[in-house]
Amino acid sequence: xxxxxxxxxxxxxxxxxxxxxxxxxxxxxxxxxxxxxxxxxxxxxxxxxxxxxxxxxxxxxxxxxxxxxxxxxxxxxxxxxxxxxxxxxxxxxxxxxxxxxxxxxxxxxxxxxxxxxxxxxxxxxxxxxxxxxxxxxxxxxxxxxxxxxxxxxxxxxxxxxxxxxxxxxxxxxxxxxxxxxxxxxxxxxxxxxxxxxxxxxxxxxxxxxxxxxxxxxxxxxxxxxxxxxxxxxxxxxxxxxxxxxxxxxxxxxxxxxxxxxxxxxxxxxxxxxxxxxxxxxxxxxxxxxxxxxxxxxxxxxxxxxxxxxxxxxxxxxxxxxxxxxxxxxxxxxxxxxxxxxxxxxxxxxxxxxxxxxxxxxxxxxxxxxxxxxxxxxxxxxxxxxxxxxxxxxxxxxxxxxxxxxxxxxxxxxxxxxxxxxxxxxxxxxxxxxxxxxxxxxxxxxxx
Amino acid sequence: xxxxxxxxxxxxxxxxxxxxxxxxxxxxxxxxxxxxxxxxxxxxxxxxxxxxxxxxxxxxxxxxxxxxxxxxxxxxxxxxxxxxxxxxxxxxxxxxxxxxxxxxxxxxxxxxxxxxxxxxxxxxxxxxxxxxxxxxxxxxxxxxxxxxxxxxxxxxxxxxxxxxxxxxxxxxxxxxxxxxxxxxxxxxxxxxxxxxxxxxxxxxxxxxxxxxxxxxxxxxxxxxxxxxxxxxxxxxxxxxxxxxxxxxxxxxxxxxxxxxxxxxxxxxxxxxxxxxxxxxxxxxxxxxxxxxxxxxxxxxxxxxxxxxxxxxxxxxxxxxxxxxxxxxxxxxxxxxxxxxxxxxxxxxxxxxxxxxxxxxxxxxxxxxxxxxxxxxxxxxxxxxxxxxxxxxxxxxxxxxxxxxxxxxxxxx
Numbered sequence: 001x002x003x004x005x006x007x008x009x010x011x012x013x014x015x016x017x018x019x020x021x022x023x024x025x026x027x028x029x030x031x032x033x034x035x036x037x038x039x040x041x042x043x044x045x046x047x048x049x050x051x052x053x054x055x056x057x058x059x060x061x062x063x064x065x066x067x068x069x070x071x072x073x074x075x076x077x078x079x080x081x082x083x084x085x086x087x088x089x090x091x092x093x094x095x096x097x098x099x100x101x102x103x104x105x106x107x108x109x110x111x112x113x114x115x116x117x118x119x120x121x122x123x124x125x126x127x128x129x130x131x132x133x134x135x136x137x138x139x140x141x142x143x144x145x146x147x148x149x150x151x152x153x154x155x156x157x158x159x160x161x162x163x164x165x166x167x168x169x170x171x172x173x174x175x176x177x178x179x180x181x182x183x184x185x186x187x188x189x190x191x192x193x194x195x196x197x198x199x200x201x202x203x204x205x206x207x208x209x210x211x212x213x214x215x216x217x218x219x220x221x222x223x224x225x226x227x228x229x230x231x232x233x234x235x236x237x238x239x240x241x242x243x244x245x246x247x248x249x250x251x252x253x254x255x256x257x258x259x260x261x262x263x264x265x266x267x268x269x270x271x272x273x274x275x276x277x278x279x280x281x282x283x284x285x286x287x288x289x290x291x292x293x294x295x296x297x298x299x300x301x302x303x304x305x306x307x308x309x310x311x312x313x314x315x316x317x318x319x320x321x322x323x324x325x326x327x328x329x330x331x332x333x334x335x336x337x338x339x340x341x342x343x344x345x346x347x348x349x350x351x352x353x354x355x356x357x358x359x360x361x362x363x364x365x366x367x368x369x370x371x372x373x374x375x376x377x378x379x380x381x382x383x384x385x386x387x388x389x390x391x392x393x394x395x396x397x398x399x400x401x402x403x404x405x406x407x408x409x410x411x412x413x414x415x416x417x418x419x420x421x422x423x424x425x426x427x428x429x430x431x432x433x434x435x436x437x438x439x440x441x442x443x444x445x446x447x
Numbered sequence: 448x449x450x451x452x453x454x455x456x457x458x459x460x461x462x463x464x465x466x467x468x469x470x471x472x473x474x475x476x477x478x479x480x481x482x483x484x485x486x487x488x489x490x491x492x493x494x495x496x497x498x499x500x501x502x503x504x505x506x507x508x509x510x511x512x513x514x515x516x517x518x519x520x521x522x523x524x525x526x527x528x529x530x531x532x533x534x535x536x537x538x539x540x541x542x543x544x545x546x547x548x549x550x551x552x553x554x555x556x557x558x559x560x561x562x563x564x565x566x567x568x569x570x571x572x573x574x575x576x577x578x579x580x581x582x583x584x585x586x587x588x589x590x591x592x593x594x595x596x597x598x599x600x601x602x603x604x605x606x607x608x609x610x611x612x613x614x615x616x617x618x619x620x621x622x623x624x625x626x627x628x629x630x631x632x633x634x635x636x637x638x639x640x641x642x643x644x645x646x647x648x649x650x651x652x653x654x655x656x657x658x659x660x661x662x663x664x665x666x667x668x669x670x671x672x673x674x675x676x677x678x679x680x681x682x683x684x685x686x687x688x689x690x691x692x693x694x695x696x697x698x699x700x701x702x703x704x705x706x707x708x709x710x711x712x713x714x715x716x717x718x719x720x721x722x723x724x725x726x727x728x729x730x731x732x733x734x735x736x737x738x739x740x741x742x743x744x745x746x747x748x749x750x751x752x753x754x755x756x757x758x759x760x761x762x763x764x765x766x767x768x769x770x771x772x773x774x775x776x777x778x779x780x781x782x783x784x785x786x787x788x789x790x791x792x793x794x795x796x797x798x799x800x801x802x803x804x805x806x807x808x809x810x811x812x813x814x815x816x817x818x819x820x821x822x823x824x825x826x827x828x829x830x831x832x833x834x835x836x837x838x839x840x841x842x843x844x845x846x847x848x849x850x851x852x853x854x855x856x857x858x859x
Contacts, residue, residue: 049524049525049526050525050527098526099751102523102524102547105547106547109547118576196858196859197859198859199517199520200520200521200524200546200548201546210858213858219850220854221847221850221851221854221855222854222858225828289690289692290688290690290691290692291690291691291692291695291696291699292692292695292699304688304689304690306690307689307690392827392830393827393828393829393830394689394830394831394832395689395830395832395836396830396832396836396839397828408824408827408828409855411513411517412513412820412823412824413820413821413824413855414820414859415855415858415859417858418858
């Protein structure tokens with residue numbers, strides 16, 4: 001049998017053994033001994049200590065090792081197996097060194113309470129020991145490494161090994177940070193949507209219950225909040241996106257024509273984009289508020305600018321003023337790259353300014369427009385600061401967007417399962433809209 | 448030989464310095480005071496650090512309340528960066544204890560902090576299952592500020608005689624403003640809404656907030672009656688609108704009664720020429736009057752690594768702060784609760800300190816509902832719109848709050 005096949009078999013045994021392994025936690029108080037077993041898979045979602053953050057890495061490395069062996073990349077498979085073994089040993093040492101793991105504490109404390117004992121947390125010590133399967137897992141991992149160990153005796157194999165592994169060294173920093181700060185949070189976020197979790201205690205898997213609540217349980221608070229929040233978000237996108245595209249384009253084209261003070265005006269238009277949402281909202285609120293506001297006093301307006309329906313108008317004006325600079329700069333660079341001779345040729349053919357815009361400018365900017373259109377829509381779907389700071393939930397949540405409800409539900413209330421389910425639905429809506437946009441524009445560009 | 452001697456001398460100096468440094472206890476201290484009051488607190492801490500140089504050093508971090516209550520349990524869970532001491536809201540305490548975030552403060556009470564220095568009716572709210580989990584620092588209450596010049600202008604000074612302002616008296620003031628032909632520009636009252644505005648009035652009308660089992664039990668009809676009362680005052684033209692900035696109106700001299708809280712006092716007392724007093728939130732009658740108050744409370748997060756030496760230093764610090772808390776009243780405009788301070792003439796002369804007077808103890812409600820964060824959030828979602836919008840069914844408001852809290856508990 002080939003070594004690669006043996007290594008694959010051992011690796012599969014390593015993975016199975018890992019999945020079936022766990023630790024035993026024991027605590028003693030007043031001669032009462034309680035114990036519980038925590039599997040590694042349960043630990044992953046307990047979020048009970050920093051050590052459990054190593055577990056996703058172990059699983060990613062195992063998966064990469066398996067794929068490498070299946071693709072006959074034995075050396076790469078060796079590297080990932082070795083990494084997963086090192087991480088697993090590190091996890092076992094760190095996890096078993098914890099004397100007061102919260103997840104275990106909650107379980108064991110409940111056991112003490114069942115027996116009529118009240119043990120204060122500071123007097124609570126837990127002894128954590130690996131099960132025998134943990135040692136077996138390490139042995140299987142080492143065996144996989146031994147079988148797949150590259151032959152380093154000749155310089156040719158050493159050179160080919162270097163060529164094989166070098167690319168991984170280049171992408172390793174990015175993969176590390178991507179896994180730690182993007183992949184792991186996404187996985188936890190998705191999983192959370194299928195649990196009941198108050199952020200502090202252990203999540204409890206509830207399947208699709210959260211989705212059933214927010215999508216179908218009429219009369220439930222979160223059902224109403226999802227509908228109201230999502231509809232207001234869609235309205236925000238519909239009202240703001242046209243201004244978020246047309247105004248920056250107009251400004252960029254106007255600046256192209258302006259020869260004196262071009263850079264100064266560009267800085268002025270871009271300046272609001274550097275400000276924080278809070279600063280922007282405070283400034284506009286002081287300007288338009290009913291009591292001692294500049295606009296009501298100077299222009300004599302009597303209606304309430306921050307009450308519906310005018311509040312939507314305010315949101316459009318403020319968002320346009322605040323965010324136009326970013327798209328404007330992108331459009332400026334795109335406009336600058338259009339060859340002047342195309343305009344000259346169009347002029348010779350008798351094209352007027354409008355025709356030049358439609359037949360020269362727009363086609364040349366198609367990819368830039370596509371990019372900014374998609375990113376603008378996505379950023380508008382994620383709106384939070386402006387409506388939250390402007391009027392919060394006033395007027396029966398007339399301007400309350402979904403992100404406001406998600407943030408409150410997760411961090412103010414500690415109902416993270418429902419909040420994650422809402423966030424997943426928002427993510428799904430954004431993905432569908434972005435996909436439709438791209439499909440339509442790709443089709444147009446092909447035509 | 449000289450070199451060896453020099454090295455030995457240097458070494459002994461370094462060692463003695465290390466020993467000296469090791470003797471200093473550092474207290475990592477978190478609070479929720481991110482505003483002007485935080486500067487006053489830091490001033491007190493600086494004074495403490497100066498007086499205890501070489502023995503105790505307090506390292507203060509002010510964190511916005513919402514962030515603190517998210518970070519703290521995570522710190523305790525991971526065992527990383529747990530503060531030795533914090534000042535948090537008393538309403539949050541039961542849930543923090545329930546989640547195993549806090550430890551009791553028995554050690555502090557046995558090593559330098561005397562419970563007799565604090566009002567017993569506040570202390571007992573942080574005693575859960577026989578364990579003391581908090582020591583009060585101050586009252587954090589809803590307060591109504593009164594523009595005394597305006598009150599004199601409309602000839603209604605008598606409304607302050609019994610230390611309470613009733614809604615009937617507010618109507619009287621509103622009528623006086625109308626009679627003076629100034630109803631368009633001057634208003635009698637604003638609505639704070641939220642916990643401080645709603646809860647005491649709901650209970651004053653006979654509503655029960657929490658039953659014996661600790662469950663929220665909002666009576667939608669009584670809640671509706673409360674909203675109806677507010678709406679009547681607004682419709683009669685006495686109250687400010689939803690979009691009006693009550694704070695600016697009060698400072699600008701166009702609002703007589705300004706519902707807010709102790710936290711606003713620091714700003715008001717800096718305004719020159721503003722002649723004001725502070726009373727409890729308006730009530731239905733002086734006999735049934737209630738005032739919701741929170742309390743910024745000393746608490747200790749659970750931490751197995753904290754030593755007895757640190758706890759002794761914490762006890763010294765907490766007691767010192769209490770004894771020097773007059774500045775918390777005079778500079779930050781708050782209501783510290785250390786008895787020796789509350790008995791001083793300087794403290795009693797301040798407008799907001801009526802809250803610490805003996806007559807208030809029967810009227811102050813310090814709520815410690817377990818799911819306080821849910822109630823707070825639900826109240827912010829219903830907001831105050833029902834007061835101003837006559838198309839909204841008043842009975843739907845309390846029902847919505849109850850439903851949201853119930854739905855949240857079911858989903859936790």
